[in-house]
Amino acid sequence: xxxxxxxxxRFAAQRPLEGLRIAACLHVTAETAALMRALLAGGAQVxxxxxxxxxxxxxxxxxxxxxxxxxxxxRRGEAPEEALDELVAWRPQLTLDxxxxxxxxxxxxxxxxxxxxxxxxxxTGLVRLRALAAAGxxxxxxxxxxxxxxxxxxxxxxxxxxxALDGIVRATNMLLAGRTLVVLGYGPTGQGVAQRARxxxxxxxxxxxxxxxxxxxxxEGYEVMPALAAAERGDVFVTVTGxxxxxxxxxFQVMKDxxxxxxxxxxxxxxxxxxxxxxxxxxxxxxxxxxxxxxLEDGRRLHLLTGGRVVNLAAGEGHPAEVMDISFAGQALAAxxxxxxxxxLPAGVQPVPDGLDVEVARxxxxxxxxxxxxxxxDQQAYREGWTPPxxxxxxxxxxxx
Ligand code: ADE
Numbered sequence: 001x002x003x004x005x006x007x008x009x010r011f012a013a014q015r016p017l018e019g020l021r022i023a024a025c026l027h028v029t030a031e032t033a034a035l036m037r038a039l040l041a042g043g044a045q046v047x048x049x050x051x052x053x054x055x056x057x058x059x060x061x062x063x064x065x066x067x068x069x070x071x072x073x074x075r076r077g078e079a080p081e082e083a084l085d086e087l088v089a090w091r092p093q094l095t096l097d098x099x100x101x102x103x104x105x106x107x108x109x110x111x112x113x114x115x116x117x118x119x120x121x122x123x124t125g126l127v128r129l130r131a132l133a134a135a136g137x138x139x140x141x142x143x144x145x146x147x148x149x150x151x152x153x154x155x156x157x158x159x160x161x162x163x164a165l166d167g168i169v170r171a172t173n174m175l176l177a178g179r180t181l182v183v184l185g186y187g188p189t190g191q192g193v194a195q196r197a198r199x200x201x202x203x204x205x206x207x208x209x210x211x212x213x214x215x216x217x218x219x220e221g222y223e224v225m226p227a228l229a230a231a232e233r234g235d236v237f238v239t240v241t242g243x244x245x246x247x248x249x250x251x252f253q254v255m256k257d258x259x260x261x262x263x264x265x266x267x268x269x270x271x272x273x274x275x276x277x278x279x280x281x282x283x284x285x286x287x288x289x290x291x292x293x294x295x296l297e298d299g300r301r302l303h304l305l306t307g308g309r310v311v312n313l314a315a316g317e318g319h320p321a322e323v324m325d326i327s328f329a330g331q332a333l334a335a336x337x338x339x340x341x342x343x344x345l346p347a348g349v350q351p352v353p354d355g356l357d358v359e360v361a362r363x364x365x366x367x368x369x370x371x372x373x374x375x376x377x378d379q380q381a382y383r384e385g386w387t388p389p390x391x392x393x394x395x396x397x398x399x400x401x
Contacts, residue, residue: 001034001325002367003360007332011042016336018043023092025084025102027055027313028074031324033064038332040069047090049083050074051098054306055313094118094335099266100125103142116343117141119334124242124266126349133348141345143334148352150360152188154326159319161192163312164238164264165200171290171305171315172260177201182234184227185241186213193238193264194222205230227251236260239270248272252279257300268308290315330360
């Protein structure tokens with residue numbers, strides 16, 4: 001993670017986070033540990049708990065817990081509630097969230113006395129935080145790191161695009177070529193999944209509720225149809241919507257025997273597990289680790305991956321380090337910003353300053369050895385200095401010449 005390393009080296013020299021208590025509720029992976037080490041180098045104390053019980057790497061959690069200044073509350077398979085309480089009791093000044101659980105817990109406990117603000121890295125988390133803000137109940141600024149330009153492109157399109165399929169293939173060892181893969185949701189992550197699935201030889205069908213996105217999917221050459229029509233067609237289904245019950249009884253009832261169901265959205269609500277269980281004639285059987293078979297009355301079998309939890313982290317290792325390098329370097333810089341000028345931002349969901357994004361991209365290009373052009377002073381002046389020609393007012397109709 002060369003970009004994060006550069007940030008960490010600067011942090012070690014400048015100590016911009018000296019003495020700050022920073023709590024994070026993120027996936028406990030090697031990449032997250034590298035982010036924690038950068039924050040520690042900047043002078044912070046860090047506390048970390050797991051955003052998802054199935055993504056925790058116990059070896060990483062144990063190694064990080066050995067580092068001075070780091071407290072880790074995570075064990076694979078354990079729900080994060082108690083750990084969240086520990087972090088709330090610690091009265092963090094900054095938070096990093098993947099799903100908004102920590103920010104919400106701090107607000108619920110009214111533990112905001114030292115709190116400057118937070119960072120949120122998922123669409124799902126931002127939906128919750130915007131709802132909180134609309135209800136007048138979000139009392140600090142939260143930077144929408146998930147909506148930074150670099151994050152949208154790398155994390156969502158390339159990160160989820162590759163890692164969701166990687167999780168599906170690791171869990172099932174299935175060949176994607178020739179299969180019909182249905183992507184439910186064509187936001188930046190769905191676009192990534194669709195693009196990579198097509199690259200792997202799948203026939204890709206997209207389901208979307210937004211007309212502009214649906215049109216874009218169609219123009220990209222995907223088949224676009226309602227979920228109910230797609231349910232009959234698909235061999236593999238991937239939900240990436242941030243919405244609950246996207247696949248439910250009416251869809252399960254018409255799916256093919258052997259259909260594979262995977263969710264790549266943050267929470268395990270996109271595939272209705274309640275309706276799937278209700279339709280099944282017996283409790284699910286674990287065919288192989290992470291693949292459960294639900295048998296329906298007419299003999300059809302549906303295969304649910306990772307219990308409907310985020311497949312790229314629960315069956316794989318999440319986004320590769322190259323992607324998290326960009327994402328987490330951006331978060332380290334965003335934490336520095338919030339600890340400084342950003343703390344004066346009004347309460348609510350706030351955009352990440354563009355300059356910060358540009359800095360991350362610049363460092364990444366440098367690390368890749370890629371050079372780029374720059375405008376000359378003349379070009380810059382041409383681009384910015386255009387003034388509209390001042391036209392003489394034309395006489396009003398019927399007026400004397
Ligand atoms: N989110 C997606 N992939 C991740 C990873 N490798 N580490 C932490 N968070 C992630």
